[in-house]
Amino acid sequence: MGTDEERFHVAYDTCYAPVFRYAARRVAADAVEDIVAEAFVVAWRRRRDLPETPLPWLYAIARRTIANHERGRRRGSRLLAALLPAGRVHAQEAPGIANVHLRWAIGQLPERDRxxxxxxxxxxxxxxxxxxxxxxxxxxxxVRLHRARGRLRRLLDEPEAPARGAQRPQSHEATSEV
Incomplete structure (x- = not known):
């Protein structure tokens, strides 16, 4: 299909928007552009490894970039909590999910299930x-998908769960919902 650079440019043009949406659903709005830019920098460096179907590969790069970002954010939250013990860093509300019960249930799942x-x-x-x-x-x-769906289904079957979950004290460390 051409040189590695040409293939990268085609992948960038066709995959930028999906990778941006992928990141936007996982991190705070003010971090999305940086995450996507960093993911494409990594992809550029590894352009010789660019597969025929690049989107899953780019999602994998973005996923690792987000994980690095989240580790840094958690370190910052722990530092903030240590410096300001009375303050609380609250979980962000999941974008695009209006149902409180569903948001709560998804938030209860382990990150790998989410x-x-x-x-x-x-x-x-x-x-x-x-x-x-x-x-x-x-x-x-x-198997992970099957188990995650089962866990989510069980959580959704708990009618009083969001009320109980809301009574838990907030941790000093920010948590990421969906």
């Missing part, structure tokens, strides 16, 4: 593409 659900439901990836993003086999991704 990620597999987001990749399939929001990003529209197949199980094999999800596996490529998560760095596992398709069989493992399928």
């Amino acid at each position: 990620e597999v659900l987001r990749l399939v439901a929001w990003e529209g990836l197949s199980v094999s593409e999800t596996a490529a993003v998560m760095g596992c086999t398709a069989a493992t991704a399928s």
Whole structure:
């Protein structure tokens, strides 16, 4: 299809918007552009590894970039909590989810469950593409998806759960919902 640079430019043009949306659903609005820019810098450096179908590969890069960003954010939150013990850093409200019960249920899931659900439901990836993003086999991704759906279903069956969850004290460390 041409040189590595040409292939990268085509991937950038076709995949920028989906990668931007992917990041926007996972981090605060003020961090999205930086995350996406950093993900594409990594992709540029690794352009020789660019696969024929680049979107799952770019999602995987963005996922690792977000993980690095979140680790830094948590370190900053812990430092802030240590400096200002009376202050609280609250969880962000999940964008695009209006249902409090659903937001609560998704927030109760482990990050790996949330990620597999987001990749399939929001990003529209197949199980094999999800596996490529998560760095596992398709069989493992399928099992993770099945289990995550089951856990979410059980949480959604708890009618009083959001009220109980809301009574928990806020931690000093910010948590990321969906």
